[in-house]
Amino acid sequence: ASTLREAGEKANPPILIGAAISGGGLGNNDYKRVAGAEHSYVTAENEMKWDSLEPSAGNFSWGSADNIVNWARQNNMKIKGHTLVWHNQLPGWMSSMTGKDNVTAAMRRHITQVMGHFKDRVDTWDVVNEAVQTDSDTGVGNPRMRPSVFLNQIGENYIDLAFQIAREQDPKAKLYYNDYSIDARNAKVDFVYNMVKGMVDRGVPIDGVGFQMHIGPPNNEATGADVAANMKRFTDLGLEVLISEMDINRCGGVVTAEEQLAYYHDIVEACFKLPKCTAITFWGINDGRSWLNSWSGALCNGQSSQSLLFNDQYGKKETYNRVMNAL
Ligand code: XIL
Numbered sequence: 001a002s003t004l005r006e007a008g009e010k011a012n013p014p015i016l017i018g019a020a021i022s023g024g025g026l027g028n029n030d031y032k033r034v035a036g037a038e039h040s041y042v043t044a045e046n047e048m049k050w051d052s053l054e055p056s057a058g059n060f061s062w063g064s065a066d067n068i069v070n071w072a073r074q075n076n077m078k079i080k081g082h083t084l085v086w087h088n089q090l091p092g093w094m095s096s097m098t099g100k101d102n103v104t105a106a107m108r109r110h111i112t113q114v115m116g117h118f119k120d121r122v123d124t125w126d127v128v129n130e131a132v133q134t135d136s137d138t139g140v141g142n143p144r145m146r147p148s149v150f151l152n153q154i155g156e157n158y159i160d161l162a163f164q165i166a167r168e169q170d171p172k173a174k175l176y177y178n179d180y181s182i183d184a185r186n187a188k189v190d191f192v193y194n195m196v197k198g199m200v201d202r203g204v205p206i207d208g209v210g211f212q213m214h215i216g217p218p219n220n221e222a223t224g225a226d227v228a229a230n231m232k233r234f235t236d237l238g239l240e241v242l243i244s245e246m247d248i249n250r251c252g253g254v255v256t257a258e259e260q261l262a263y264y265h266d267i268v269e270a271c272f273k274l275p276k277c278t279a280i281t282f283w284g285i286n287d288g289r290s291w292l293n294s295w296s297g298a299l300c301n302g303q304s305s306q307s308l309l310f311n312d313q314y315g316k317k318e319t320y321n322r323v324m325n326a327l
């Protein structure tokens with residue numbers, strides 16, 4: 001294969017190779033060329049989050065999301081809607097809402113309107129994102145349901161409810177739970193496993209689990225063997241699994257260059273070898289635009305995170321070659 005996308009399409013069963021795409025990125029021709037040539041799956045980096053789509057109550061703003069979705073379709077790419085229910089990038093009017101009935105109605109309206117708008121264009125969704133928190137981002141210690149307007153006003157049942165509403169809106173869509181620091185075995189992923197198993201046992205319409213796979217500061221590290229063993233138990237529940245936001249942060253010197261190459265190869269291979277691992281999405285295209293560069297938790301202090309597969313001139317890095325070798 002001469003592109004990641006082609007390697008994924010030739011696999012048996014085929015595997016989607018994705019990237020987080022930003023509206024800003026699509027303003028650059030090199031970005032557009034590499035993004036379209038190398039990937040078959042798109043997640044909008046920010047444009048389909050609640051604050052972007054419903055900035056004020058009941059008033060939806062589709063323009064920047066439509067631009068990404070339409071560009072993806074012109075390039076024959078599938079799209080994952082990211083994300084319907086999340087505590088972050090939630091507008092103030094929503095995060096400050098009180099009353100179980102109010103919050104339930106607002107959640108129902110958001111899911112219904114957003115999935116309705118993109119119906120026939122988007123058929124995979126992150127329904128709930130990052131609903132579990134721990135004492136630190138490494139995922140070790142005291143996992144619990146994360147406080148949010150949804151948990152606080154509706155109760156734990158909000159997760160089941162979100163999936164049920166999504167299923168009513170689109171009987172054929174794939175519905176996913178997505179989270180970070182659940183990539184290797186730790187207390188957080190054990191908690192998520194039990195939560196998801198409970199959903200499956202109760203007949204909640206969940207189709208799969210997305211493992212964000214942000215490796216390096218401030219998240220955990222995970223070897224290919226960890227990832228393989230961990231994903232396997234989720235597929236044993238009858239679910240699909242996906243690598244949904246992969247990047248490997250070199251800032252702070254925590255992950256060496258050699259480790260980064262090994263992780264990229266071995267983790268991609270772990271998904272590739274698991275028939276029910278259906279997609280691998282990288283969280284960006286080129287290092288210069290990585291969210292990690294400017295995110296305080298990532299220890300970059302203005303330096304490049306060197307976390308992705310393409311350099312600032314959109315050339316292929318050694319990380320690209322290692323990923324290609326694993327496919
Ligand atoms: C990040 C974006 O990349 C940034 O541009 C934005 O400022 C914050 O959100 N987990 C997720 C993604 O599910 O939506 C986040 O994306 C990264 C962590």
